[in-house]
Structure formats: C-alpha cells, structure tokens
Amino acid sequence: MADAVELTILMPCLNEAETLAICIGKAQGFLARTGIVGEVLIADNGSTDGSQAIAEAHGARVVDVPERGYGAALGAGIAAAQGRYVIMGDADDSYDFSRLDAFVAALRDGADLVMGNRFAGGIAPGAMPWHHRYIGNPVLSFVGRLLFRTPVRDFHCGLRGFSRAAVQGLTLRTMGMEFASEMVVKATLAQLDIREVPTALAKDGRSRPPHLRSFRDGWRHLRFLLLFSPRWLFLYPGVALLLMGLLVGGTLLHGPVRLGGVTFDIHTFLVAALCVIVGVQSIAFAIIGRRFASRYGFIPRSDQYDRLLEGLTLERILLVAVLLMVVGMTALVWGLAEWAARDYGPLNPSSTMRPVILAMTALVCGFQLMMSGFMSSMINIPIYERRLADAPEPDDHLQRRRSTDRT
Known part of the structure; x- marks a missing residue:
C-alpha cells in the first residue's frame, strides 16, 4: 500500500486547532482534484489543544513526536511518510495546500528538492513582519548563497517538496528551526537537483503568537550556516x-x-x-x-x-x-x-x-x-565498534571475573 502512495502532504503541528482542519481540507481537496494517490500526515509535537483528534476526525494520519522542536517533528514525519514525494508546510493556513501543482510537476520532472519562493509568489499584507521580509530572510538567504553557492533565493520558505529517498539520504540531524537551513545546505553540498517555484504567503489564521522567535531562531540559522562552512x-x-x-x-x-x-x-x-x-x-x-x-x-x-x-x-x-x-x-x-x-x-x-x-x-x-x-x-583515529554478538554475555563475564579473583 505504501508503494502505491505517490505524495505525502506533511504538516508539523503544535497546538494548531484553529487552522488544522482548514489546512487538511485544502490538502485533501488538492489530492482529489488532481487524482494523486496521497495522504495527509500530521507530525504532532505534543499538542494540548486537541489537534490530534481534529486531524484524525478529518481523515489525516497522525504520528506523535515526543521530542520537541520543528526539526524533530519534520524528521519523524519524513520517516513515517508513505509517499515517494513529500510536500511539507506549516499548519497555520499561511500556505495554500490546494495549490501544490507546481511542486508536484517539478518533482515528477526529476527535481530532488523544490523550494517555494514567497518573494516571487507574493506576500500578503501582515503575513510577514517587516524585519523578516526586508532584513532577516534576505540577509540569511544571501549568506546561504554566498557560503554554499545554492540557487535558492528564499532560504527559509516553509513550503517545500522533495523526494523522500533523496532527503533521507542527507541524514538531517538538527531538531530546531535550523532544520530548514540544514535541508537546503546539505542538498546543495550533495549536488541534488534543487529548483524554486513561486508560492504565495498569506497571513496565518491563528489568534496566538507564532512559535518562531525572530532573533533566537535567526541566530540559530546563522550559526548553523557558519558552522557548516x-x-x-x-x-x-x-x-x-x-x-x-x-x-x-x-x-x-x-x-x-x-x-x-x-x-x-x-x-x-x-x-x-x-x-x-x-x-x-x-x-x-x-x-x-x-x-x-x-x-x-x-x-x-x-x-x-x-x-x-x-x-x-x-x-x-x-x-x-x-x-x-x-x-x-x-x-x-x-x-x-x-x-x-x-x-x-x-x-x-x-x-x-x-x-x-x-x-x-x-x-x-x-x-x-x-x-x-x-x-x-x-x-582521524579509526573507530571500530564491536558487534554485540561478539561481546561476552554479562553473566559469563562476571563468572570468569569471579573465577579469576578466586585464583
């Protein structure tokens, strides 16, 4: 059954009860309109507002991720995905999951990673704080292109699609917001086929503040880029x-x-x-x-x-x-x-x-x-790990030690 699934639409979730049903409905509507065999997967990161029940009630599959963090949720979601391709995006209704045609077309054409470009697709009023739009994202994207010669111009767009096998081969490790940068950097260094498509960013539909912390997470992204170069x-x-x-x-x-x-x-x-x-x-x-x-x-x-x-x-x-x-x-x-x-x-x-x-x-x-x-x-010292099968059983080892002590 998993082999027949072409696309997994993956959404990391932490207390998104206000917008989760809308996002799932748009994703399912896209699958129905295009006839793509796919699934909607929610990587829940410990929600306490009933997001899990909402997701299941609307026909999405839920995977629980106890380890907190944006990267931890996405990593577990990618591992649990059944689709050959994965398109990930935030569950706050800032991205339109009913319009993923350009991502799917690029993936079917052989792309390994397809990045959305919000600056090319349009940013609605109030959708992005001014310091993110004119300072944070442009500066970090420029640093990423300078350090790694990547073609990506919107380094931190949360809507992106990729070949599940290709991204799993990158061995992504980070657990926080810098997971987004790690994916682009490692895909570039591995010389994967990376493309960009325009995507629109709308104002999110939740009433609470976002999980993103501008300066803390911006520094984590910059620190990651420097440490990887x-x-x-x-x-x-x-x-x-x-x-x-x-x-x-x-x-x-x-x-x-x-x-x-x-x-x-x-x-x-x-x-x-x-x-x-x-x-x-x-x-x-x-x-x-x-x-x-x-x-x-x-x-x-x-x-x-x-x-x-x-x-x-x-x-x-x-x-x-x-x-x-x-x-x-x-x-x-x-x-x-x-x-x-x-x-x-x-x-x-x-x-x-x-x-x-x-x-x-x-x-x-x-x-x-x-x-x-x-x-x-x-x-550079070579490290060889002895297999457990080669190691003596604890009881046998203890028995030999006692025999030696008596001797």
Whole structure:
C-alpha cells in the first residue's frame, strides 16, 4: 500500500486547532482534484489543544513526536511518510495546500528538492513582519548563497517538496528551526537537483503568537550556516590575517616606516605579530573543523580536500612546528645578543623589541601547530565498534571475573 502512495502532504503541528482542519481540507481537496494517490500526515509535537483528534476526525494520519522542536517533528514525519514525494508546510493556513501543482510537476520532472519562493509568489499584507521580509530572510538567504553557492533565493520558505529517498539520504540531524537551513545546505553540498517555484504567503489564521522567535531562531540559522562552512568561518579570515601580518611585519622588521606624516613602528609590528598568530590558529581550526565535519557526515567528503589532508600528516605538521620553534629560539638569542652588546644596560625598544616579538610569534605559532596537529590526528583515529554478538554475555563475564579473583 505504501508503494502505491505517490505524495505525502506533511504538516508539523503544535497546538494548531484553529487552522488544522482548514489546512487538511485544502490538502485533501488538492489530492482529489488532481487524482494523486496521497495522504495527509500530521507530525504532532505534543499538542494540548486537541489537534490530534481534529486531524484524525478529518481523515489525516497522525504520528506523535515526543521530542520537541520543528526539526524533530519534520524528521519523524519524513520517516513515517508513505509517499515517494513529500510536500511539507506549516499548519497555520499561511500556505495554500490546494495549490501544490507546481511542486508536484517539478518533482515528477526529476527535481530532488523544490523550494517555494514567497518573494516571487507574493506576500500578503501582515503575513510577514517587516524585519523578516526586508532584513532577516534576505540577509540569511544571501549568506546561504554566498557560503554554499545554492540557487535558492528564499532560504527559509516553509513550503517545500522533495523526494523522500533523496532527503533521507542527507541524514538531517538538527531538531530546531535550523532544520530548514540544514535541508537546503546539505542538498546543495550533495549536488541534488534543487529548483524554486513561486508560492504565495498569506497571513496565518491563528489568534496566538507564532512559535518562531525572530532573533533566537535567526541566530540559530546563522550559526548553523557558519558552522557548516569552515572555509568562511575559519579559513578565509585566517588566510587574510596571516597574509596581512606577514606583509606588515616583514615591512617593519628592519625598522620604522614613514608614510606621509604617519610613522609605523614597534606598536604596528606587534599588531602584525598578533595577526599572524590568530591567522595560523584560524587556519588550523579550519582544517580540524573540515576533517571533523567530513568524518562524521556533517559535510560531504571532498576528493580535493582529502588529498590535502593526506599531505598534512602529523609528522609533517610537527616538523614545521619544530622549525618555527627553532626560528623563535634563534630570534630570542638574537635579542639577547643585542642586549649583551649594550652590557645589559638600557635598551632602545624600537630596535630590541623586534627580535623578541619575532621570537615569541614563532614560538607561539609553532606550539599552536603542534597542538593542532595532534588534535587533527585524534579526530582521524579509526573507530571500530564491536558487534554485540561478539561481546561476552554479562553473566559469563562476571563468572570468569569471579573465577579469576578466586585464583
């Protein structure tokens, strides 16, 4: 029977008694009008207003999801869906479930993920707060397109359709509102066929405030986007800081530099050294973060990145770290020699602080690389889980232990 179901219309639900029956009626009307073999599935997230009874009374199937959260409800609903395709949307009557034709057409045409675009389809007055419409959604959608090169222009549209098999293959993990971003990001990284269709957004029909919390959930979306992109979070800023620090530091290594009426001296040299230190650590974090994300399935593996990691062995990293420490110690000896040449008397900070800053920068960077190398290698340690069938029974193990103790 499940094999014959083509479409599941999935609605996450938490106390939507005011609008649930309307949404179910529109979804069933769409299935009847188009002749699609489908079902209406309600993923209930612990409603206390009788939403479950309303759904069942109107012919929808209900799956109870005890773990709270938007992502938890949708994840359980996708797992319980019987349809080959799933179209999900909020049960607050802000989306018109009677007009899903464009989604179904795109899915039948081979799309893996079909996103609704509210900005192309129209937003009714009062349907979206102004800071969501002109700040939150555009900014987060721009960040998503910049970081992941996704074609989606409305990153957080709640009405979307997808191939159930394709989305289940993404192994979505988040439990909150960021589930919407995770789906788009992982689908993009997996190079799935993603398309957009215009969809209209109406003012929701409930009298209570929405579950969405603008700043809290907006930050969760932004945090997710950054954590899933170690390049933009760590690598690019780190490379920029490192190059700037090396350029400025190399220019000021031999003495102050005057540009126009401004003199750059030891204080600027110190700032350049700090840029180098932070840049090296940021690049190390990018490598560790990417290795961790690839290892545990948060980000798809990359052949190019894997070849880079194969070259960055622990031994090579330690070699570079030791060389930096040697440079640091040499610079420190240089500074001591400068002090000794002045009979250990008063020093000129502009000249004598340079070798000391260079020495400390090289020593700190070397130590950072050494610790980062070990941390990266710890993540790469192979883990093998023994099957339960291979493990001894608890009683047998206890009996052997008692026999050993008596012996």
